[in-house]
Amino acid sequence: MLELHGVHTYYGKSHILHGIDLQVAEGEVVTLLGRNGAGKTTTLRSIMGLTPPRRGEVRFCGKALTGMRPYEISRLGLGYVPENRLIFTELTVLENLTIAWRPGHPWTIERVLDTFPGLAARRTHRGRALSGGEQQMLAIARTLVNGPRLILLDEPSEGLAPLIVQAIKALLLELKREGVTLLVAEQNLELCLAVADRHYIIDQGVIRYQGTTQDLRRNRQVQEAFLGV
Amino acid sequence: MLELLVSQALNGLVTGMSLVLVAVGLSIIFGMLRIINFAHGVFYALGVYLAYSLTQATGSFFLGLVGSALLTGLLGIVVEAGLLRPLYSEDPHYHLLLLFGLALIFEEGIAIVWGLEGRTTHPPALLQGTVDLGFTKVALYRLFLIAFTAVLVLLIWLFLRTTKYGAILRAGVEWPEMVECLGINIRRLFTAGYGVGVALAAVAGTLMTPLVTIEPLMGNSILVESFVVVVLGGLGNFRGALFGGLFVGLVMNLTAIVSPEFSNTVIFVFMAAFLLLKPEGLFGGKGVV
Ligand SMILES: Nc1ncnc2c1ncn2[C@@H]1O[C@H](COP(=O)(O)OP(=O)(O)O)[C@@H](O)[C@H]1O
Ligand SMILES: [Mg+2]
Numbered sequence: 352m353l354e355l356h357g358v359h360t361y362y363g364k365s366h367i368l369h370g371i372d373l374q375v376a377e378g379e380v381v382t383l384l385g386r387n388g389a390g391k392t393t394t395l396r397s398i399m400g401l402t403p404p405r406r407g408e409v410r411f412c413g414k415a416l417t418g419m420r421p422y423e424i425s426r427l428g429l430g431y432v433p434e435n436r437l438i439f440t441e442l443t444v445l446e447n448l449t450i451a452w453r454p455g456h457p458w459t460i461e462r463v464l465d466t467f468p469g470l471a472a473r474r475t476h477r478g479r480a481l482s483g484g485e486q487q488m489l490a491i492a493r494t495l496v497n498g499p500r501l502i503l504l505d506e507p508s509e510g511l512a513p514l515i516v517q518a519i520k521a522l523l524l525e526l527k528r529e530g531v532t533l534l535v536a537e538q539n540l541e542l543c544l545a546v547a548d549r550h551y552i553i554d555q556g557v558i559r560y561q562g563t564t565q566d567l568r569r570n571r572q573v574q575e576a577f578l579g580v
Numbered sequence: 581m582l583e584l585l586v587s588q589a590l591n592g593l594v595t596g597m598s599l600v601l602v603a604v605g606l607s608i609i610f611g612m613l614r615i616i617n618f619a620h621g622v623f624y625a626l627g628v629y630l631a632y633s634l635t636q637a638t639g640s641f642f643l644g645l646v647g648s649a650l651l652t653g654l655l656g657i658v659v660e661a662g663l664l665r666p667l668y669s670e671d672p673h674y675h676l677l678l679l680f681g682l683a684l685i686f687e688e689g690i691a692i693v694w695g696l697e698g699r700t701t702h703p704p705a706l707l708q709g710t711v712d713l714g715f716t717k718v719a720l721y722r723l724f725l726i727a728f729t730a731v732l733v734l735l736i737w738l739f740l741r742t743t744k745y746g747a748i749l750r751a752g753v754e755w756p757e758m759v760e761c762l763g764i765n766i767r768r769l770f771t772a773g774y775g776v777g778v779a780l781a782a783v784a785g786t787l788m789t790p791l792v793t794i795e796p797l798m799g800n801s802i803l804v805e806s807f808v809v810v811v812l813g814g815l816g817n818f819r820g821a822l823f824g825g826l827f828v829g830l831v832m833n834l835t836a837i838v839s840p841e842f843s844n845t846v847i848f849v850f851m852a853a854f855l856l857l858k859p860e861g862l863f864g865g866k867g868v869v
Contacts, residue, residue: 401757425763437758439751446747451762497762 352377353501358407360397367393369556375534380527382543383536385553391536392434395503399431400424430499434506436490440479444470448496456498463492484515501532508539520545544568552577583716588833594722596829597729601784603809603821605777611753611816612773618679620781621799622686627652627782628789629694641704645786653779660774690796703790725787808851814861
């Protein structure tokens with residue numbers, strides 16, 4: 352469904368991604384693991400067209416995304432939940448969802464509010480009044496009502512208390528049961544092992560490892576080398 | 581004395597409401613594009629001249645007002661999409677230079693097309709005459725101007741506050757990239773915002789024409805006054821533009837009772853004080869609306 356072929360991405364003159372290859376099939380939950388500064392966010396931004404690759408190709412559902420603007424890529428069915436959530440703090444919870452909603456898919460605003468009871472209770476509150484965990488939930492909910500066929504999730508557990516991370520884990524498992532396709536960038540190995548089928552590990556802009564959950568769980572050497580576990 | 585006070589307060593509201601429109605436009609543009617529109621004053625002047633000619637051609641002040649707003653807005657759209665957009669990825673000094681250059685070109689253009697001599701106009705027939713408030717008489721046109729701009733400002737506020745497009749706009753001011761990642765073509769929205777911003781300047785200018793002398797450089801003093809407004813209120817903020825505009829209008833006109841010479845200076849005293857003590861303005865950093 353999503354394929355990256357030899358993606359090279361730069362910020363100005365600094366060469367960040369050095370030929371990333373990665374695939375996600377429909378219905379799969381795949382993670383992109385790596386330490387701080389490894390290039391996870393840059394990979395997701397390259398896919399979304401926010402920081403377009405200078406070389407290589409991103410394909411989604413068989414279509415090359417080269418030269419497309421982020422809004423066009425979004426309309427093809429790619430959803431993005433950014434690092435730091437980027438909640439619209441002056442908008443209410445409901446407004447955050449309303450401006451994102453698009454017709455033609457099962458994730459209506461009502462359904463999302465059923466799935467996230469915490470948000471339903473705060474629907475008239477402004478984004479800035481939410482806690483970090485609630486903001487993360489809202490960021491995910493906002494992307495769901497946008498109706499994507501694949502969601503890119505950037506460090507959903509970052510900066511959240513362990514109890515909230517458990518809630519995020521439960522949510523990701525629920526989305527997986529619903530058949531949502533996910534590519535999750537994370538540093539939290541335990542979370543990744545619990546929710547995903549396959550994993551990539553990125554380090555200094557290069558994919559250093561790929562394997563199944565079963566394989567990665569046993570592979571202490573890889574864990575130590577690239578994740579500092 | 582009461583008469584003078586009331587009449588100057590009304591004049592203050594007139595000047596103030598016109599400044600509010602100018603400052604709301606500046607704020608919309610700054611909020612979305614993160615540029616200070618140094619060409620705002622010249623769009624104001626251009627709007628005045630377009631309305632002047634359209635009014636003469638059609639015989640209707642209101643057709644002139646609407647036509648000038650549309651044409652000025654359209655020109656703004658062309659300027660944003662054609663000239664400013666290629667520069668967003670460059671050093672911010674480039675748009676400053678571009679906007680200064682454009683302002684000079686438009687100013688000269690106005691002088692070439694319409695000439696340098698000052699012109700005056702009258703309010704439309706429907707709005708001539710005075711209203712007797714019992715203790716004093718007020719020109720009907722001034723009351724109309726206050727009411728008209730108040731309704732316009734209220735409509736803009738309702739649009740930003742209650743419609744989906746308004747919400748998208750507020751969202752785009754905060755995280756443009758995120759809005760784009762939700763499938764919304766934010767550049768088109770920003771272009772429209774620039775058009776609306778300069779169209780509001782044209783409306784503000786046109787409404788003032790029966791009360792002032794029309795001349796090619798008339799946008800400059802407005803630009804300076806509206807900068808004072810946004811310094812006081814906080815740039816990129818609707819409430820700031822509203823309170824700042826009314827405040828500057830009232831202070832200028834009430835000071836004129838005591839000392840007409842000082843009335844243009846006093847607002848800069850306030851501006852300096854704010855820059856020193858509260859540089860983010862009264863409503864700075866409190867969102868758009
Ligand atoms: N806007 C930027 N400009 C320049 N370098 C950047 C920028 N953003 C990130 N980088 C650099 O790119 C590298 C990868 O960053 P990032 O993709 O954010 O890593 P991760 O998400 O894995 O923590 C880091 O070395 C970081 O310093
Ligand atoms: Mg990151």
